[in-house]
Amino acid sequence: MRKKLTINIISLIIFLVAGNSCKNENTEKSPEKVTVKEASLEEVHFSRNFPATAVALEEVELRADVVGYITGIHIKEGQQVKKGQLLYQVDPTRYQARKQQAEAAASIAEANLERIQKDFQRYERLKAENAIAAQIYDNATVELRNAEQELNAAKSELENTNIDLQYASIYAPFDGTIGFSQVRMGSLVNPGESLLNIISRDNPMGVDFYPEERYLGKFQELASYPKVLEDSIFSIRLPDGSDYPIPGKIEILDRAVNRNTGTVQIRLKFDNNESKIRPGMSLTLFVKETDNEKVILVPRSSLKEQMGEFSVFVVEENIAKQVKVKPGRNYMDKTVILEGLESGQKVVVKGIQKIKDGDEIEIIEEEDR
Template sequence: MHQITGGIAIALVAATLGGCVTKGDSGNQDSDVQSFPVLKLEQTDTVLHRHYVADIQAVRNVEVRARINGFLNKIHVDEGQQVKKGQLLFSLNEEEHRAELARAKAALSSAIAEAKAASLEVDRVKVLVTKKVISATELEVAQAKLAAYNAKIDEARSAETNAATQLSYASIRAPFDGFIDRIPLKAGSFVSEGNLLTTVSDIHNVYAYFNVSETEYLEFMRNGRDARRKVALELADGSHYVHEGHVETVESEFEENTGSIAFRARFPNPQQVLKHGASGKVTLTNRIDSCLLLPQKAVFEMQDKNYVYVVDTGNTVKMRSFEPGARVSHSYLVQGGLKPGERVVFEGVRNLREGMKIDPKLVPADQLKGL
């Protein structure tokens, strides 16, 4: 009796264990089909922001140099001062040049007097020749002397003009409205012709020069300059410059070493915040219509190529290489290899393998905004 009861108990335990194994096997089969978020590729319009390091320069930045030798008598301005066109900046010793001008004026007066006397002589000789008192040859000689004295007047007048010009160089004035840069010399210093006195910068507007790759240049031209000419500027401290600029011109040739071409943008500078030689970062904005955007987290690399997992109609994943373009935030602009309407695994690609069947969960479009 006890043996029968024990046999029944063993049979029941075996049946129970058998039932557990069956359920466990069923659970493993279900777990093989895992859920993954997927997105459906759709054409959309987006704004592409490209950033470039910019070199900021004044619209006009001119070196002021001495044009004559002399001692620096007086400095009329200070470094950083705003000046007006024609304002006196420096005075050089002008005594020597004043004396030279006086000599030139005296020489001119003398030449004029000599020419006047020669002119009177010509008139006198003409009368004598008419009366046949003297020969016509005497008249020719008198006229030649008059021509020589007239030439002497021209020479003396040129010397006077040159002396006056040299004297004017002793007073150095601002070439235009602007700001004074560093003044390396001090009053009393001897200045040689060509010595740098200071630099004047017109920074009411500034230029921002930045280099663009050939591909981005072609993109710029292809999409129309007018639609993309506005640019923003980020300053060296990371702050955004309040005034918007625009692209004015593009250089005529690419740099051989870098393959890039220089753009020039102009920015207004009413508060004179921007200075000549400053640096910043220019943002060029471009609207792109009917493009495919692919989040970076859906992409993986193998042997220098970019891949995604595409989900077919049977929910099986297959690796697909594609050609990425520019980055838009945390997404790639698809250049080729993928088509609108295709489904791509959005997240968890490291857990996938070729030919794996999944349970796709479509990611809502609003969750992709900002990616």
């Protein structure tokens, strides 16, 4: 009985081992299908980005230079204006009247001077013949001098009234865009106090940014870089995410570093023919490196991170081999590999989640370079 039981147990073990063996053979893992791409050695331009703000290179506050009531507003708020275009009119009536008074006073002073000059010329002839008292001649000299001064004063007053009359009309100082009007018809304005509007030049436009002081030397070099426009060293992205098509150049480097922030203000200049850049816009500035650099690049999707370490799967004879790498900066949709790869090695870019080191793989697609 015991012998029969032992034989049955041995038979059961043999059956189980044979069954597992057949199962392993039937469920042997098939090669995983992946997509690969070659690590490429490419010459690239890297760039840094900075937050920036658009500013008007020319901006003027329009203020009244004379006292009076606004009798004319000749612009539409927000419109583009031309240099010399009439914008506002302060009531000119009182200034026209003062001008007429000044013209009359100047005319009287001029006629008076002519009369005194003739008298003085007669006194000079009499003095030459010793036919006039010295006191009379001296009085005539003083009277002539006073008449000349009176005429000069009258001319100055006439000039002042002309200036006041001119200031009663406010013209655009340059081509630009006008803002919201701060006065309305009938508003009383005072010299130097009353803000009428603000006008800013549209083209070119400034862009201000504030890099850290450690970048100052680099920007000093770029200020004199001869191909700054040709190489599109400075470019910007607009708030809607679109890239502005025209490159810029450095206009001003501030004289000093801000002690509180450790940054320096730099102003760029961009052509703005279509007025796409407006003062106050929040922009992203891209500063391209001037020197080309050859680096090994792989798609970002090929990188695998675990516990702060990065690796990629390279393919050697249809076997996936996991290789540790040291990644660098990103460049568009790729990443620079500083250590661990050589140009031409094929790395897995799709399917890395399904494989592990040593797995047999099947390349179903090789991405274009």
